[in-house]
Amino acid sequence: MEVEVAPAPEMIEEYNYRNRQNLTISADVSKNTAAAHIILYEDLTKTTVKESRTVSITYDGEFYYFDEFFTIVNGQNYAITVELISDNGCRVMYDFYTTAREVMEGPAPEASSMMIPFSTQSLLFAPVETEVETETAAPSFKATLAPTAANGGEPVRLLVQATTTGRAHVRVMDISGNLLHRQRVALQEGHNEVDLTAARPSQGWFLVHVIYSDGTSEILKGLVQ
Numbered sequence: 145m146e147v148e149v150a151p152a153p154e155m156i157e158e159y160n161y162r163n164r165q166n167l168t169i170s171a172d173v174s175k176n177t178a179a180a181h182i183i184l185y186e187d188l189t190k191t192t193v194k195e196s197r198t199v200s201i202t203y204d205g206e207f208y209y210f211d212e213f214f215t216i217v218n219g220q221n222y223a224i225t226v227e228l229i230s231d232n233g234c235r236v237m238y239d240f241y242t243t244a245r246e247v248m249e250g251p252a253p254e255a256s257s258m259m260i261p262f263s264t265q266s267l268l269f270a271p272v273e274t275e276v277e278t279e280t281a282a283p284s285f286k287a288t289l290a291p292t293a294a295n296g297g298e299p300v301r302l303l304v305q306a307t308t309t310g311r312a313h314v315r316v317m318d319i320s321g322n323l324l325h326r327q328r329v330a331l332q333e334g335h336n337e338v339d340l341t342a343a344r345p346s347q348g349w350f351l352v353h354v355i356y357s358d359g360t361s362e363i364l365k366g367l368v369q
Contacts, residue, residue: 151174158238162246163320165215166215168212169247171226175203177230179198179201180210181196181226181229184214186222187221187223190223283356289364289365293368293369299341301337316340316344318350344368348367350366350367
């Protein structure tokens with residue numbers, strides 16, 4: 145008799161955004177994820193809980209994902225725990241923390257240092273020099289804006305050249321970093337176009353942050369005159 149074990153829920157690709165007043169915690173997840181439980185701590189050592197909530201997973205016909213918004217204090221850093229829950233009750237935990245401008249993966253350095261016994265902190269270690277050879281692979285995706293400057297009624301398009309199929313998360317922000325629009329895009333090998341006309345402001349500078357499924361990202365700058 146063979147017993148099939150259901151796969152654990154998984155964050156396929158996380159992407160997070162923070163500005164001065166709010167924190168967005170978002171992720172693509174595997175299709176067997178039923179819900180996500182998010183705990184936001186007021187400190188990086190996870191001493192005080194600011195907010196805790198369970199959110200359902202959204203399916204848009206192509207991606208399973210969640211988007212959650214939290215009000216935060218300007219200049220304060222937070223620790224975040226995301227627990228994914230599958231249909232059969234399997235749970236997987238992910239840690240994040242905020243810095244001055246972004247959300248980082250893993251436990252905060254302050255939390256990690258609390259796990260080191262005090263007696264080891266006074267030990268001296270000789271520095272070790274190592275050389276690591278690395279190769280930087282060419283990115284699978286490259287984007288441009290057309291046009292980079294447009295009048296109020298001129299269509300603005302995001303043009304992505306892809307050497308393979310993949311996905312992209314597109315965020316349009318004003319010059320202060322306030323989120324105006326977000327969407328997920330399925331990319332095909334070759335030339336891809338995304339219409340941003342309705343997403344950008346009617347006038348002024350705007351930013352387009354594109355995060356690709358190969359781990360690379362780009363920030364493009366446009367102007368509506």
